[in-house]
Amino acid sequence: MKSVREWPETERPRERLLKEGAQSLSDAQLLAIILRTGSNEKSVIDTAIELLQEFGGLKGIEGASIKELKSFKGLGNAKIAQIKASFELGKRILTHEVKGQVLNSAQIVYKYFFPKLNGLKKEVFIALLLDTKLGLIKEVKVSEGTLNQSLIHPREVFKEAVKESAYAIIVVHNHPSGDPTPSEQDIEITKKLKKASEILEISLLDHVIIGNGRYFSMKEHGII
Numbered sequence: 110m111k112s113v114r115e116w117p118e119t120e121r122p123r124e125r126l127l128k129e130g131a132q133s134l135s136d137a138q139l140l141a142i143i144l145r146t147g148s149n150e151k152s153v154i155d156t157a158i159e160l161l162q163e164f165g166g167l168k169g170i171e172g173a174s175i176k177e178l179k180s181f182k183g184l185g186n187a188k189i190a191q192i193k194a195s196f197e198l199g200k201r202i203l204t205h206e207v208k209g210q211v212l213n214s215a216q217i218v219y220k221y222f223f224p225k226l227n228g229l230k231k232e233v234f235i236a237l238l239l240d241t242k243l244g245l246i247k248e249v250k251v252s253e254g255t256l257n258q259s260l261i262h263p264r265e266v267f268k269e270a271v272k273e274s275a276y277a278i279i280v281v282h283n284h285p286s287g288d289p290t291p292s293e294q295d296i297e298i299t300k301k302l303k304k305a306s307e308i309l310e311i312s313l314l315d316h317v318i319i320g321n322g323r324y325f326s327m328k329e330h331g332i333i
Contacts, residue, residue, distance in 0.1 A: 122154070136167055143195050148183050156183045171196045172228035200224045211243045215326035218279055218317045226283035226319045234282040236266050238275035239314070246273050251280075261298045263305035270311050277312035281319065289320030296332060303333050 147153035
């Protein structure tokens with residue numbers, strides 16, 4: 110089997126990227142550059158193609174756990190770390206575009222959090238602490254796992270908001286199913302937090318649920 114180094118220069122992914130730009134490469138070729146090397150049995154390109162097939166594309170690879178990636182023959186700790194680091198850099202670029210903006214709409218919140226929360230297999234509940242201009246002061250992870258009212262207690266949600274003298278908060282969580290439609294539990298939690306916000310005089314502006322390519326805003330639907 111020929112190694113990639115033995116291929117014509119015009120066919121080598123790294124050389125093609127430098128000459129023609131990253132946009133000219135396929136998913137497998139880009140992934141091959143990240144992996145760098147294959148094995149004695151198969152080239153790095155073959156490894157990349159099989160990896161994409163095994164996990165159903167880039168989104169599947171991104172959402173795979175370390176344990177799942179380790180089960181794929183040909184991936185060691187170094188390659189797994191390279192893959193995870195690459196996806197994380199991509200997420201940070203997307204979220205950086207929204208930082209500094211005023212968070213005054215569910216659409217902006219969705220744009221900020223979709224890259225972070227999309228593909229996660231657990232529900233993550235986050236409180237955004239805002240100043241009087243609705244600028245982001247701090248982002249606080251309240252809980253991770255299946256949401257219930259015992260986990261999402263107003264004390265935990267508003268503790269940092271009081272400490273940071275926040276003017277208002279927006280709470281956000283994801284639905285791993287991809288469907289952002291709120292459950293009865295989601296609505297009950299929102300109403301409970303709304304009552305607490307009125308007592309503390311820290312406005313609860315919205316509760317945004319992130320799905321796959323869409324979101325649900327409690328404010329836009331008149332629930333709060």
